[in-house]
Amino acid sequence: CLDCGKSFSESTNLSNHRRIHSGEKPYSCADCGQSFSHRSYLNIHRRTHTGEKPFSCPDCGKSFRQSANLSSHRRIHSGEKPYSCADCGQSFSDKSTLIRHHRTHTGEKPFSCPDCGKSFSQISGLTQHRFTH
Known part of the structure; x- marks a missing residue:
């Protein structure tokens, strides 16, 4: 890739990757018009309209639209916590929880009220605050 230097063994993968830089989103949802850079993203999105949840947890039966969400959910049953905070060592089952936790150390507050x-x-916190305006 001329923009970031990332290499690909197949030209189709490079073409798909270039959409990150160009912002091109050639795949549109016929139901709502939302556009996507990859056909697979559109296919996942379509499940929000169809209600399809093809990935089921063998432990409790809960279903998910994406396999990654099932993988994350399964850690609830296994107790696996692969994401550790470099500052305090606390472990988490999913990366997004670690990112939220890390803000307690950095003091980062990325969500701002457009009114005040x-x-x-x-x-x-922002969502709850917005009711005060």
Whole structure:
């Protein structure tokens, strides 16, 4: 890739990757018009309209639209916590929880109220705050 230097063994993979830089989204949902850079992303999105959840947990039967969500869910049953905080050592079952936790150390508050500018470390804090306006 001329933009970032990443290499690919197949030209189709390079073409798909280049959409990250160009912003091209040639695959559109016929139901809502949302566009996607890859056909596979569109296929996953379509499940929001059809309600299809083809990935089921063998432990509890809960179903998911994406296999990655099932993999994350299965850690609840196994107790696996592969994501550790470099600052305090606390472990988490999914990466997004680690990212949220890490903000307690950094003080980062990436969610800002468009009305008053107050910032929050979690989007839920901003959502709750918005009711005050």
